[in-house]
Amino acid sequence: MIQAALAHGRVRGGRWSVEAAGKWRLPVGDGVVTLLQIDFAFTLVIEAWLQIRIETAFSYGTAGSERRFDPEDTRSLAPLLDRHQARVVAAEIGNGGRLSLVFQDEMVLTVEPDDRYEAFNVVGQPPSSTHKFLFVALPGGGLARW
Numbered sequence: 001m002i003q004a005a006l007a008h009g010r011v012r013g014g015r016w017s018v019e020a021a022g023k024w025r026l027p028v029g030d031g032v033v034t035l036l037q038i039d040f041a042f043t044l045v046i047e048a049w050l051q052i053r054i055e056t057a058f059s060y061g062t063a064g065s066e067r068r069f070d071p072e073d074t075r076s077l078a079p080l081l082d083r084h085q086a087r088v089v090a091a092e093i094g095n096g097g098r099l100s101l102v103f104q105d106e107m108v109l110t111v112e113p114d115d116r117y118e119a120f121n122v123v124g125q126p127p128s129s130t131h132k133f134l135f136v137a138l139p140g141g142g143l144a145r146w
Contacts, residue, residue, distance in 0.1 A: 024135065024145075026050065026091035027126065030104065033086050042071040042080065044101075046088055050124040052099070056114040062106060093122060097137035113141040 028046055035045035043053045059066040060080065069076055087104035094100075097113035099120050111120045119137040134146045 022095040024093045024095075024143075026093065026122070026124070028088045028091045031088045033083050033088060036081065036084050038071070038074050038077055040072055040074075042069070042077055044083065044088075046091075049127055050091075050122070052091075052101070052120065052122050054099075054111050054120045056111070056117055056119040058109060058111040058119075060107065060109045063108065066108070066110070093135050093137075093143060095143050097141045097143050099137065111137070113137055113139075115140055 028050065031046040031050065033044050033046055034048050035043075037043035037045075041053050041055045042058075043051060045051050054071060057068055057070045059068055061067050067079075069080065071077065083103070086107075088101055089104050090100075090102040092100050097119060099109075099111040099122070101109040103109075113119050114137070116139050118139060121137070122135040123132060125132040136144045138144055
């Protein structure tokens, strides 16, 4: 059901929706980050069913005081360890390949498309579904989805 609905831009029942402005809104609710993983990428798992893997440089912070992080520089990611058990209140993926996560404490993590690499991928399977979904930020911009 989710796969077919994603193809048409909407899943009924309030789980998924696509905004007219070309953004996919992920159904995180007030999801808790249950796992952080650092392995030449920075991965967040939300509520054990939604995995966000960031493979290129990204920004994080409050509006106007963002800082850049590079997953290949693992030591530089130490300030992000407090995201474990943080609440994610909004997550959007733009069709141009931009990812934005907003946390309950108003911190924002943003991944822009990369010219040469897949900047991120998002995979999930909502607890009430048997279907998985996958979003991949394409090199040079754009978004693939399955």
